[in-house]
Amino acid sequence: MIQKTVIQISDVSFSYPGKQALFTNISITLKKGCFYLINGPSGGGKSSLLRLINRLEDPTRGQILFNGNPIASYHPPLLRRHILYIQQTPSVIDGRIRENLLLPFTFISNKDLAKPNDKRLLTLLKNFRLDGIRLDDHAQNLSVGQLQRLCFIRGLLLSPELILLDEPTSALDDESSRIVESKAEELCLTSDKTVLVISHRKFKPEKIVPKLLHVANGRVKEREWNPV
C-alpha cells in the first residue's frame, strides 16, 4: 500500500535572526498514519523542526508542503488546528479545567467544530488517568505532569491530522508516561493520524514500528528503528 505524503520538506534552511544556521538544505517526507520518533542532542533543532512544520517559524529557504500545498497558502490558525503542536512546557490560562479544555472553541477559526460536553470531557480525563479531577477545579492547582496530560487532551479535541509532541512525558512518572505514549500510538493505529514525538526518554512503542528521525548538526536523517 502506498502511503500518502502529509508533509514534504524540500531543501529547507533555517536560522533564528542573528544566529547561526540551524538547518541547511534539509528534505524529509512524512507519511500519513506513520509514527515518528525524533531524537538528537539538545539545541540540535528538534523543537525548531516541529515549529517549522506548524509554521510558528518560517524557513529562511526552501518549502514545506502540507497535503501537497505550501503551508504558507493556508490560513495560519486553520493550518495549526490541523497540524497540532503541543509544547514541552504545558501552558494553561488562569481558569477552571473546563475553561481550559474548551479554550480552543473560543477561537474564530474553530467555530465550525462541535463543542464537547462535560460527559465527553470527563471520559477523556479518565482515559488519561485524571479521574480524580473535577471540571470546576482550577487548572493552576494541577501538577506539571497532570497539566501535560490536560494539554494533550485539549489538543486532541481539535481532531488534528498531524500531531507534534514536544517531550510529552518529560514531567511524567513511568506509569503516566506509558499512558500518554500508548495514547499517541493509538492515534496512529486507530485514527490514521501522523504522530511526531520528541523523546529523550527510552520510549519503546509497543504496538507499532516507528520511524526514527535524528536531528543533529543542521541535518535531519531518517534511520531504522532499533529497539535495543
Next chain:
Amino acid sequence: MESSIIDIGLGQLALGLLFILIAGSASLYHSLKLEKDLLTGTARTFAQLFLLGYILKFLFKIEDYSLVLSIFTFMILFAAWTIYGRVKEKQISFFLPVFFSMMLSFFFISFIVTAVIVGVKPWWKPQYFIPLGGMIIGNSMNAIAIALERLLKELRTKRYEIEMKLCLGADYKEASHETLKNAMRAGMIPSINAMMAVGIVFIPGMMTGQILAGADPMIAIRYQIVIMVMIVGATALGTLFAVLLVRNRCFSKGHQLLLRPGNR
C-alpha cells in the same frame, strides 16, 4: 475679586532663590551631594522657562494656522521620540506607529476642545491650541510609554501562553488579547486615578495658575474639568491606537510572534 495679576519683579524673583539656598544648606549639612544638581536645576529652570516665555510670546502672535499646526506636529514628533528613547526595544521599530497614533488622537481631541467645548475662534488660535495641545501631549505621552512598555514586556514573558493559543487555532489578535487589555489598563489607570484625587489630594497646577492670574475659581474649575476629561480621552485614544499598531508589528503575516525572549 482682583482682576489683574500682581507682577513679580526681577528682584523679587531673585529673592525666591533663598529657597534654593535653604535646600543647598540642607544638602551640605547632611552631605547629600546635591548642591551641583541644585545649581544646574535652578539655572535650567530659569533659562528654560524664560526661553519658553519668549517663544510663547512669539507664538501667540502667529496668525497662520499652518504654522500653528507645524508647531503642534513638531511637539508630537518630539514626544514620540521621547517615548522611543524610553521604551527600550530593539527588535521592532515602533516610532512611526506611535507618531501616527499620537498625531491622530491628539489632534482630534485638541480640535474638539478648542473648536467645540471652549469655542475659540479661530479654533487654532495659538494662545489656546498650543498650551492645551501641550498638556495633552505631555500627559498622554507617559500613558503611551507605560502601555507600550507593558505590551512588549508581556508579549515576551507570556510567550508560551501566546504561542499555546496560536497552536490551538487562535489568530494573533485572539492570542494577544489579554496582553493588549493589560497594556491599555496600565496606560490609562494613572489619568483615571488623577480624576479620583483631583481637588482632594491636590489642586492642579493649571487651575492654581488661573486663580493666581485673577480668574474666578468657578471658571478655573471648569477649565480644569475640561482638561482632565480631555487628558483621559486623549490617553484612551492615543494608547489604543499605539498599542494596536505596535502589537501588529510584533506579529508576522503568518501569525508568528516576532519578539524573541532576552533579545531586547
